[in-house]
Amino acid sequence: MPVPTSWDRSWGNANYHALQSSLERRFARGLAFTASYTYSKAIDPGSSGFFGVEGNSIQNPYKARGDRSVASYDLTHNMVLSWVYDLPFGRGKALHSGNRVVDYAIGNWQVNGIADLRSGVPVNLTVAGDIANTGNVGYMRPDVVVDWHIDQPAREKWFNTAAFKAPAAFTFGNAGRNILRSQWVHRFDMSAFRKFPVTERIYAEFRAEAYNVFNTVTYNAPTADVANINFGRVLSAMGARSMQLSARIHF
Secondary structure (H helix, E strand, O other), X not given: OOOOOOOOOOOOOOXXXXXXXXXXXXXXHHEEEEEEEEEEEEEEOXXXXXXXXXXXXXXXXXXXXXXXXXXXXXXXXXXXXXXXXEOOEOOOOOEOOOOHHHHHHHOOEEEEEEEEEEOOOEEXXXXXXXXXXXXXXXXXXXXXXXXXXXXOOEOOEOOOHHHEEOOOOOOOOOOOOOOEEOOOEEEEEEEEEEEEEOOOOOEEEEEEEEEOOOOOOOEOOOOOEOOOOOOOOOOOEOOOOEEEEEEEEEO
């Protein structure tokens, strides 16, 4: 009696080209600044495959070239800025009172920050089912009938949903892979540290840290399934502002 057999094959290729730059500067009086920027493009025919975290696959395995596009992990622009500043207050600093008690109270503060600015991730539109009759599911893309761009993408409508439709039976969709992108990321994290010296080697440290300190709304990718009632809508966003306080002893 024949035994059902499941099998897979692993093959593919990818290209990545980038311009990477960085700048690090340490100023006098306790200020340090770092900036890094990457301009890049990652291209492949199907990301990491059907089971990859990108959730993409090739429509027609006998014509993989037709799925060649930016990879699902492609980030065109990626900039990270960070800074550390030991505030110039207190004993041994530029601004001190000369009073040991006052200098101890106002000194030993440090402020830090990280700015994360990067392109949104590619979005791959899909059509449920096995319209092309290949025996697989989850691989189909829609047909493009008109321009999908809109002037003001919004949470309720990130693109022109009327521009896409399910392809005809026994055909593949003509929409390219990863033709859309989610919103670009612009987040700022900041923190303030305060040291309380006990001895030359032992000190206590208080930390106040804020993530997404300006509470900037950054939308996640819109719903990409043409048949979904929420097609084209953004249903979630990256984390809102959060704060934490902590203390530790160094010895």
